[in-house]
Amino acid sequence: MSETPVLRVADITKTYHVNSSVLARLSRGDGRKSSLSALDGVDLQLNKGEILALVGESGSGKSTLAKILVGSTTPTSGEVDYHGAPMPLHRDKDASRRIQMVFQDPYSSLNPRISVGSMLKELLLLHKIVPRSEVRAESVRLLNLVGLEEDALQAYPSQFSGGQRQRIAIARALAVRPDILIADEPVSALDVSVQATILELFASLQRELGLSILFVAHNLAVVQHLSQRVAVMYLGRIVEVAETAELFRNPRHPYTRALIDSIPRMSAESINEEFVLEGEPPSPFDIPPGCRFNPRCPYASDACRTTDPALATVAPQHESACIRASELDVLAITLTQRTAGESAA
Amino acid sequence: METPLLSVKSLTIGIRRSKSADTIIVDDLSFDIQRGERFGIVGESGSGKSLTLRAIADLLPKGVEVLSGSIRYNGAELIGMPTVQRRRLMGPEIAMIFQEPMTALNPVIRVGDQIAEGPRRYLGLSKKAAMALAIEMMAKTGIPDPARRARAYPHELSGGLRQRIMIAMALSCGPKLLLCDEPTTALDVTVQHQVLKVLEKLCDDSGAALAFVTHDLAVVNQTCTDLAVMYAGHIIESGKVKSVFHDPRHPYTKGLLDSAPDFDQPERDLVPIPGFPPNLAARTSGCPFAPRCVFAVEACTVAMPPTMEVAPGHNAACIESQHIFEGVTV
Numbered sequence: 001m002s003e004t005p006v007l008r009v010a011d012i013t014k015t016y017h018v019n020s021s022v023l024a025r026l027s028r029g030d031g032r033k034s035s036l037s038a039l040d041g042v043d044l045q046l047n048k049g050e051i052l053a054l055v056g057e058s059g060s061g062k063s064t065l066a067k068i069l070v071g072s073t074t075p076t077s078g079e080v081d082y083h084g085a086p087m088p089l090h091r092d093k094d095a096s097r098r099i100q101m102v103f104q105d106p107y108s109s110l111n112p113r114i115s116v117g118s119m120l121k122e123l124l125l126l127h128k129i130v131p132r133s134e135v136r137a138e139s140v141r142l143l144n145l146v147g148l149e150e151d152a153l154q155a156y157p158s159q160f161s162g163g164q165r166q167r168i169a170i171a172r173a174l175a176v177r178p179d180i181l182i183a184d185e186p187v188s189a190l191d192v193s194v195q196a197t198i199l200e201l202f203a204s205l206q207r208e209l210g211l212s213i214l215f216v217a218h219n220l221a222v223v224q225h226l227s228q229r230v231a232v233m234y235l236g237r238i239v240e241v242a243e244t245a246e247l248f249r250n251p252r253h254p255y256t257r258a259l260i261d262s263i264p265r266m267s268a269e270s271i272n273e274e275f276v277l278e279g280e281p282p283s284p285f286d287i288p289p290g291c292r293f294n295p296r297c298p299y300a301s302d303a304c305r306t307t308d309p310a311l312a313t314v315a316p317q318h319e320s321a322c323i324r325a326s327e328l329d330v331l332a333i334t335l336t337q338r339t340a341g342e343s344a345a
Numbered sequence: 346m347e348t349p350l351l352s353v354k355s356l357t358i359g360i361r362r363s364k365s366a367d368t369i370i371v372d373d374l375s376f377d378i379q380r381g382e383r384f385g386i387v388g389e390s391g392s393g394k395s396l397t398l399r400a401i402a403d404l405l406p407k408g409v410e411v412l413s414g415s416i417r418y419n420g421a422e423l424i425g426m427p428t429v430q431r432r433r434l435m436g437p438e439i440a441m442i443f444q445e446p447m448t449a450l451n452p453v454i455r456v457g458d459q460i461a462e463g464p465r466r467y468l469g470l471s472k473k474a475a476m477a478l479a480i481e482m483m484a485k486t487g488i489p490d491p492a493r494r495a496r497a498y499p500h501e502l503s504g505g506l507r508q509r510i511m512i513a514m515a516l517s518c519g520p521k522l523l524l525c526d527e528p529t530t531a532l533d534v535t536v537q538h539q540v541l542k543v544l545e546k547l548c549d550d551s552g553a554a555l556a557f558v559t560h561d562l563a564v565v566n567q568t569c570t571d572l573a574v575m576y577a578g579h580i581i582e583s584g585k586v587k588s589v590f591h592d593p594r595h596p597y598t599k600g601l602l603d604s605a606p607d608f609d610q611p612e613r614d615l616v617p618i619p620g621f622p623p624n625l626a627a628r629t630s631g632c633p634f635a636p637r638c639v640f641a642v643e644a645c646t647v648a649m650p651p652t653m654e655v656a657p658g659h660n661a662a663c664i665e666s667q668h669i670f671e672g673v674t675v
Contacts, residue, residue, distance in 0.1 A: 057533040058504070161621060162390075191389040191560060196604035196617035218534060221563070221606040225615065248611070262538035264563030266590070266607040277535045279489075280505050 004084040005045035006212045007069065007099070007180055012078035014039040014064055014236075018285075036284050038064040039075070040236040043311065046180065051206055051213045053223040053244070055259070056233035057281050062216045065233070066184045069214065070101040097127055100173035104185040106165035110157040116143075116168055117153035123175045142171045146201060163194035170201065174209075181205070184216045199226055220263050224248055232256050235284060235292045238311060242318040252320040252328060254297045291322070299324055299331045348420045349377035350554050351401065351522055356414035358396050358405070358578075367412060368626050371397055372578040372649075374414070378522070383548070383555040385569035385586065387562060387601070391622055393578040394558045398524050401556070402441045403431055418522070437467045440515035444527040446507035450499040457483075457495025460514045467518045482513035486543050505536035509543065516547055523548060525557045529564065541568055562605050566590060574598045577623050577633035579649070584659030594661035594670050597634045632663070640669050 016036045039061045046052050054062050067073040069080065071091045080087040087095060103109035111119065120139040124130055130138045140150045146167040157165055166186060173181060183202065187195040203226060205211050217223050223230055223244070230247045232240040232255065240253040251257045258277035279296045282288055291309050294300040303323060311319045314326065324331065358371035371393040378384045388394040399405050401416055403423070416423040418439065423431060435441075443449040451459055460479035464470045470478060476495070483491035486509040499507055508528060515523055528544070529537040545568060548555050557569055565572055566586055573583040574597065582595040593599045600618040607613060620637035623629075631646035632638070638645065642665060650664045663669070 057535060192562070192601055193389065193604045193618040196606075196615040199606075199615060200617065219606075220534065221608040224608060224611045225606040245611070258535060262535045263608050264534075264537070264541075264561060264567050265609060266563050266566055266602075266605065267609055277539070280503050280536060281533075 003048065005081075006048050006083060007046040007214075008081040008084075009042060009044050009065075009069065010079045010081070012039050012042040012065070012068060012075045012080070013037070014061070014068065014073070015076045034285055037236055037287060038284060039068070040287070042078070042233075042236070042238055044231055044238060044241070046212050046214055047229075048212055049206065049210045050229060051202065051215055051227040053227035053230045054214060054216045054233060055218060055220060055223055055230060057218070059235070059281050059284060060233040061236040061284075062233050063184055066101070066182050066214065066216050069180075070099050070182050071096050072101075093127065097176045098178050099180045099182060100176060100178040102166070102169050102173050102181065102183040102186045105189050106157075106162055106169050107189070109169055110165055110172075112157050115154055115156050116171075119168075119172060120153075120175050123172065127176045129176060138175075142175055145174065145205075146171045147197070161194075162190050163198060166190065166198055167201065170198075170205075174205070179210075179212060181211050181213045182216070183213060185218065186215075187222060188217070188219065195222070202226060220248075220259060232259065235281060235287060237292060237321065239293065239322070240318075240320045241311070242315075242320075246315070246318055250315070250318075252314045252318065252325040253293075253322045254299055254328065255293050256320075257328070257332070258296075299328065347379075348417075350380045350382075350419060351378040351556070352415075352417040353377070353397075353401070354415045354417070356397070356400065356416060357412045358393065358400055358409060359412050360408055361410060361412065369412070369628060370409065370578050370625055371400070374578070374580055376573055376580060376583065378554050378556055380521070381548075381552050381554055382571060383545075383557065383569040385565035385572035386556065386558045386575060387560065387565055387572055388575035389560060389601075389622060391577075391625070392575040394575050395526055397575075398441070398526050398556060398558050402435065402439060402524055403428075404441070433467075436463045436520065437518040438520055439522045439524065440518070440520040441524040442508075442511050442515050442526065442528045444530055446504065446511045446531070447499060449511060450507060452499050455496050455498060456502070456510045460495075460510065460517050463514065463518045478517060479513070482517050483510070485516075485547060486510075486513045487539065488513075504532055505540060508532060508536075508540050512540070512544060512547065516551060516553070519551060520553055523553045523555050525555060525559075527559050528557075530559070530561070537564075544568070562590075562601060563608075574601070577625065579633060579662065580652070581634065581663070582659075582661045584656070588656060588659045592656070592659075592670070594655040594659065594666045595634075595663045596638045596640050596665075596669060598661075599670075600637075640665050 016038060018034050018036055042065060056062050068075050074089055117139060120142060121135050124135050124138055139153060143152050148167055187198050206213055215227055227244050230244050231238050234255050240256045251260060277296060288295050290305040290307055294304045307323055309321045309323045311321045314320045354375050356371060356374040357369060359367045359369040361367050374397060386394045400411055411424055457476055457479045460482060461475035464475040464478050480491045480495050483495060488494050488506060488509050529540050532540060559565055569586050572586050572589055573580045576597050582589060582598045593602060603616040604618055606615060618637055623633050631648060632650050635641040635645040644664060650662045652660045652662045655661050655666055
């Protein structure tokens with residue numbers, strides 16, 4: 001793609017140092033601090049006007065990446081480019097305005113003691129979005145944009161349901177006219193019927209305001225529905241990126257396959273009975289050598305235990321970090337046959 | 346006909362008020378669970394699904410009580426049974442698994458000891474035998490290296506392992522009925538898949554029946570054979586999972602299915618249900634779903650529609666069901 005992405009991160013790492021307990025240090029016999037590698041060389045770009053989904057298990061680093069993008073956490077190393085220019089490490093008011101965030105839990109992300117009107121007013125005045133005389137009109141416009149009425153201005157967050165609170169949180173993010181929205185699991189705390197309305201709201205914001213949205217999620221059915229591209233994270237790395245339909249039709253990383261196979265299905269015919277991904281994600285304190293997925297991977301070879309694969313293009317607009325990406329289809333068939341043979345025997 | 350393992354009849358749960366009318370949360374609920382059956386209860390927050398489960402386990406929050414109705418376990422009435430006697434059923438007969446394994450486990454007791462507590466008390470096992478059983482149960486739930494993990498404290502284990510500990514604990518005394526309150530909601534999708542598989546297998550092996558409360562339709566589809574859909578404290582539709590999913594006969598069930606993203610049908614548009622769930626403190630007469638229902642007619646607001654059999658073993662509480670779903674199959 002020739003157009004400059006609105007947001008690009010290059011080789012981002014984030015390491016946390018953890019003071020180990022006295023006992024652990026004594027038993028190990030040294031005074032070293034242990035370190036946790038939350039992100040380890042992440043490259044990702046968000047194109048203009050797209051919804052990019054970021055999926056992965058807990059501990060994969062999706063939320064850390066979201067925080068780095070929004071500027072609330074600084075990366076240990078690496079660069080964040082905004083419209084092709086590097087974003088300063090410590091953002092000023094204007095830089096932080098451009099990228100806004102919607103959080104997972106609308107019950108804890110809104111201040112219970114500030115009314116919706118004063119919350120929006122504070123933002124609009126601080127960032128000088130509109131003159132004081134137009135604050136009210138602008139607040140009403142924002143509320144209408146997210147599907148709420150003018151009477152919400154006087155109300156406090158406790159007077160709203162979960163879905164309505166999430167709308168308020170979105171209105172707050174939009175108040176400063178950002179061009180990028182980072183949404184960290186914005187629908188996972190909501191009921192199914194409410195979830196549908198919020199997803200529709202995100203789709204309409206993308207359509208009508210041309211917003212670029214990074215949508216962090218763990219529900220793949222939601223992701224498939226909403227996003228144009230998907231990036232799959234595992235233990236602080238991006239292991240596969242592709243356009244949504246392509247990724248789900250033709251996954252080229254064993255981890256993505258496992259994720260897809262684990263999705264609970266609505267129709268009885270497509271319930272997957274055979275393949276269950278063994279084990280749980282390893283601890284980010286102790287990342288396995290070679291490919292980080294190899295201890296759980298059904299296709300791991302000796303080479304996988306020594307080579308740490310980088311993201312490589314496997315098809316147009318499709319990257320995967322697996323050295324056996326091209327053989328996966330054949331391997332999957334042999335695996336199925338073998339398990340079928342075992343259960344028959 | 347054989348007595349059902351659990352029979353709930355006209356169960357009404359609410360908050361008793363001295364000065365005004367009682368607040369009714371679960372209203373006139375009836376369902377049966379047969380031996381070895383996997384029964385799903387689906388509904389959104391506030392539909393009363395968790396309270397129903399808690400009423401069976403005698404774990405209702407303070408202030409909320411069973412106002413009327415009956416819960417029979419194996420023919421014996423649980424409502425009004427002396428607490429001591431009822432508590433004795435919990436563990437060897439009925440066990441429960443909670444949503445958040447971190448808050449359900451005691452943080453200062455090793456998990457092995459927590460699992461062994463039930464068998465020691467109810468099966469009369471020695472300390473050593475109970476611990477051996479605990480380790481065996483942990484192995485059955487797929488915990489690697491169970492003997493070492495038995496000495497761990499809950500905070501040292503991941504969410505998936507903790508939920509397996511909960512399952513091991515619940516099944517350690519060989520209950521006939523396992524109550525699950527959103528057991529996999531807090532887990533990752535790959536781990537959820539593993540935990541559900543373990544749960545299904547262990548229930549099959551021991552012949553325990555499952556009462557499974559969740560808001561996730563897809564999980565019910567995978568795990569349960571029968572289901573009841575709850576809305577505002579009523580069961581508005583019930584039947585075989587297959588039958589209800591393929592041919593819903595209540596507008597709310599249809600709405601739920603239409604609003605949930607289906608991985609197998611990415612092109613389908615999500616249709617949200619308009620409006621909000623009703624305020625339980627201000628119940629009106631008539632069908633509780635009527636204000637949000639696009640098919641509602643005048644008669645819907647007059648009285649709560651009776652539950653009618655729309656197909657063999659498939660019930661729905663909607664007076665318009667025949668008209669709405671005439672010839673419609675999903």
